[in-house]
Amino acid sequence: MSSTTAAPQGQRGITLRSVRWYRRKAVRELARVVCVYILIVPGAILLLLPFLWMLSTALKLPKQIFVFPPQLIPNPPQWRNFVDGWTKYVPFTLYLRNTLIITGNNILGNLFSCCLAAYGFARLRARGKDVLFLLVLGTMMLPFWVTLIPQYVLFSRLRWTNTFLPLTVPAWFGWPFFIFLLRQFFMTIPRDLDAAARIDGCSTWGILWRIILPLSKPALATVAVFAFIGNWNNFLSPLIYLRDQDKYTLAIGLQRFQGVHGNMQYHHMMAVSTLIVLPILVVYFLAQRLFVRGIVMTGMKG
């Protein structure tokens, strides 16, 4: 916190007293910075250590894994483990393809359905709008587990189990958190722009397409990134709906891999885990500003 206490006044110009005062202030400021670093640097290392540990194991020979005390930097690093882990046990490339299909579809579906709904809630006047918006907020808090079983029954009646449909179709019907996020963003766009466009002959949908969406690229990117991470990590729905091995996603494939080889092939398992976490890390570092904006805007953690 910046100190706002004013320097002692009295004589004009820099006096001996004020020099001392400034020096003391600088020392105190330095002490504060050092104190903060003493706390946050070890904390950051502690938080990153699990990743380093995973990577370290991924680069070891099997016999090096059970050495105690462990070496953090394996010598020589076994880069082959990444290739072997990925190819030797289960068809991870196929699972990657499946994951990309589902994730890509859901990003598009979420953007489409949530932009439309958010636009309605942010801009259009209609009776019952407030009540409907309360429903959006309410479903944001609705535990996923409460609706899971009837959804499962519905999808099995439609004979959709063991296909991608239960994982991909719902994305086209909105996701309350994203609707809320986009609506909050749309509200910040000045209405004068709408009015000007309308005078120029723009329809309601023209305003959405030509005014709102081009101005909302950061919010759209935020939704895309959140949707990517959520779908990439999704475990429960694929676990429930996908039975055939060739339909698995990366998450399910990795879990099955662990179930079968988990007690032996630690180096390969960690190698594959590293590869699966990597895209998330890359996206995070590329888009970190979007995360913070999305969270601040909604107060939600995604």
Add this chain to the structure above:
Amino acid sequence: MRATRLFRRPRPLTLRAREELDFYLAISPWAIGFIVFGGGPLVASLVMSLTDWTGLTTRHWVGVQNYVAMVTADRDFFTVLRNTFYYSFGSVSLGVVLSLAVALLMNQKVPGINVFRTLYYLPAVTSGVAIAIMFAWIFNPQVGLINFLLSLIGIKGPLWLASQQWAMPALILMSLWGVGGNMVVLLAGLQGVPEELYDAAKVDGAGKWREFLHVTLPMISPVVFFIIITSIISTFQVFENVYIMTRGGPGTATRVYVFHLYQNAFEYQKMGYASALAWVLFLIILGLTWLQLRASRYWVYYEFEGETR
């Protein structure tokens, strides 16, 4: 001639009606989704919870028998409840205190603080199977990272996931790794506290501690309250880590509510009973939220209270 009159051309809509129509069009994907995937299933699960359905056999109406069975016939039910409360309480209480401490640090103006904010938030985005597997490996009693670190300071670490006593603390510890999620929300709250209040406190001669106690804490209490509620809701639904790391074991030590629900529904095919479990979960979460809302009146400070009443 007369008949054609019945199909008169519709009168052009007024602008207002047009806008209303567009509104309903715009929200229709969500509205359909809400009925088919949200509200509908919510009601359907209540109906299903009153049957003995297994997914294959015909359905029989059994009234509240499933709910009675929870407390009389299901030997694990109270264990499961206790485990869930244990996890939730441990994870939320430690998590909130820790995230508040981290948020206060991250709110300090020191060079490079943005890099640290990025690093601290990072674990919060990386949930999933890979991370659960990573932590199972970190908690390995013989050659895992945690017990290695403990051995450096002369402590012989427990068996963690293989121990009845330590499996749950391990899961709680793991949840603290994601402290960055709440940290960012709190940080936003901290940055919203008006600077004038700190100036006023300084003029009144308040030290750092009293400033925190009488300015910062009251001002961010709505945010704290918010993350407590959302954390409780999410900890009550912890599943992935349990499924991958312990499968509810050893014994029933980490058998948590939704894992119990999952097994009843999808492994034992007791759809009716699992629906009843789902509804009880819903009511518990609703009840906890309500309790928090009530309690918050005594300790949460809303700046604009005077105007809304």
